[in-house]
Amino acid sequence: MECLRCGANMKSIGVEQLKLGEAGFITGSWSGTESGGLEVEIKICAKCGKVEFFASELEEFVEEAECPHCHNMVDCEADVCPSCGRKLYREV
Ligand SMILES: [Zn+2]
Numbered sequence: 001m002e003c004l005r006c007g008a009n010m011k012s013i014g015v016e017q018l019k020l021g022e023a024g025f026i027t028g029s030w031s032g033t034e035s036g037g038l039e040v041e042i043k044i045c046a047k048c049g050k051v052e053f054f055a056s057e058l059e060e061f062v063e064e065a066e067c068p069h070c071h072n073m074v075d076c077e078a079d080v081c082p083s084c085g086r087k088l089y090r091e092v
């Protein structure tokens with residue numbers, strides 16, 4: 001991982017649990033986990049001091065949309081509904 005600002009190597013300083021809804025860091029479009037929090041890895045650039053957060057479990061926070069044909073909840077990134085096989089149209 002390279003620093004976006006200066007290109008130096010960033011080093012991980014640990015993983016922290018962020019609570020959804022606290023401190024305004026995340027504004028709630030994620031439907032939440034069992035723990036109600038999000039695990040983030042904190043990395044810091046030794047050169048310029050820039051700090052970045054990386055969600056370590058981001059794949060789990062898939063947004064879902066309702067299929068207009070069969071009304072099942074499907075991954076909103078999908079082009080085709082996995083339940084009925086019809087094309088999904090997406091709002092942009
Ligand atoms: Zn840097």
Ligand SMILES: [Zn+2]
Nearest residue numbers: 067070081084
């Ligand atoms: Zn469908």
